[in-house]
Amino acid sequence: MPAAGVVMIVAVVLIVGALVFYLVSTILALRKITRGLDEAIGGVIGIIEKSAPVNEVVTTINQNLDAGVDLLEGLLVKKAGLADAVGLVEGLYPGAAAEGFRNFPDSKTVKAPRIGEVYTRGTLTLARLGREAPIAAASPNGPALRNPAYGSLAARGLYPEGRQAKPQAMPRSPVIGADSPVQYVPSDSPGVRERMPVPAGSGQAPAQSEHNPQGGPVKSFLRRLKNDD
Amino acid sequence: MILEWIGDAILLLVVLPVVVYLLRGVLNAANSIVPSVQQIAVAAQQGSRDLDAAALLLTTQDQVVKTIETAADYGGSLDVILDDAR
Numbered sequence: 489m490p491a492a493g494v495v496m497i498v499a500v501v502l503i504v505g506a507l508v509f510y511l512v513s514t515i516l517a518l519r520k521i522t523r524g525l526d527e528a529i530g531g532v533i534g535i536i537e538k539s540a541p542v543n544e545v546v547t548t549i550n551q552n553l554d555a556g557v558d559l560l561e562g563l564l565v566k567k568a569g570l571a572d573a574v575g576l577v578e579g580l581y582p583g584a585a586a587e588g589f590r591n592f593p594d595s596k597t598v599k600a601p602r603i604g605e606v607y608t609r610g611t612l613t614l615a616r617l618g619r620e621a622p623i624a625a626a627s628p629n630g631p632a633l634r635n636p637a638y639g640s641l642a643a644r645g646l647y648p649e650g651r652q653a654k655p656q657a658m659p660r661s662p663v664i665g666a667d668s669p670v671q672y673v674p675s676d677s678p679g680v681r682e683r684m685p686v687p688a689g690s691g692q693a694p695a696q697s698e699h700n701p702q703g704g705p706v707k708s709f710l711r712r713l714k715n716d717d
Numbered sequence: 718m719i720l721e722w723i724g725d726a727i728l729l730l731v732v733l734p735v736v737v738y739l740l741r742g743v744l745n746a747a748n749s750i751v752p753s754v755q756q757i758a759v760a761a762q763q764g765s766r767d768l769d770a771a772a773l774l775l776t777t778q779d780q781v782v783k784t785i786e787t788a789a790d791y792g793g794s795l796d797v798i799l800d801d802a803r
Contacts, residue, residue: 492721499728503736510740517747524754531761538768545774549781557784563792569802 561589570594575601 564573570592578585578600588596663669 492718492725495725496721496728499733501726503728503733506733506737506740510744512746513744517744517751520751521754523757524751528761531758531765534765535761535768538765540772542771542774545778549778552781552785556788559789559792563795566801567795567799572802573747616737688785
């Protein structure tokens with residue numbers, strides 16, 4: 489065989505070898521791509537299936553929330569009046585008055601009153617407790633009364649000192665009943681006792697009330713009328 | 718004879734390099750797609766897992782309905798016990 493023919497055969501073998509190598513490598517890479525796409529398609533199908541009811545559910549939630557907003561806006565405006573309602577909302581959420589109420593277009597043009605000038609301090613306190621944040625930033629200019637972490641303790645500050653801060657120092661409620669340690673005699677008239685209560689078994693004679701030695705104030709008044717006669 | 722050598726030269730110096738170049742380009746392109754596809758697959762699976770909580774929207778829906786009903790009852794009571802604004 490001539491040398492040129494051998495060289496040609498070698499060249500063809502090289503070309504075929506290169507074709508086989510690269511095409512097999514490409515096939516392997518394409519198989520990897522196919523597997524990856526299968527996984528991706530599975531994930532996408534999962535996303536589609538899981539997100540299918542989201543639209544309907546979110547729509548329903550929005551409808552319910554819209555109904556709630558309509559209800560609360562209507563109730564607030566009905567009870568407080570449009571101007572005060574806008575003022576209260578402005579006090580709770582500064583800047584919200586500019587947006588107005590959804591169902592009351594006139595609320596955008598209402599001049600919101602300063603909430604501190606309209607309502608008492610107690611109302612503001614209640615509003616602050618509900619808001620968990622400083623309200624009516626301009627008036628009054630104080631911190632939020634309610635601490636979210638210790639909300640129950642903060643609420644005690646609203647009541648007189650002693651009852652809430654030191655409940656253990658308060659006298660216990662009286663024990664009532666036929667065998668109670670202190671026997672109470674029913675009074676003839678409200679606020680006036682026939683005699684002061686005496687602990688059972690103490691041996692003390694029941695003391696007569698100074699206000700009513702022999703009866704209630706009506707009987708005493710009638711007795712005095714007789715004496716005058 | 719000379720033509721045969723010329724043909725051999727063309728095969729070895731032109732055809733073989735061109736074939737290798739083209740096939741290599743195809744292989745590189747295929748290999749470059751593989752990591753992207755794998756990343757897409759991972760992202761799709763993670764996205765699918767993230768949507769597992771979407772089922773809780775049904776609970777949220779029920780809770781919203783109950784909350785609105787409670788607010789409506791409360792509002793009705795307030796409507797009764799509070800006077801309307803003048």
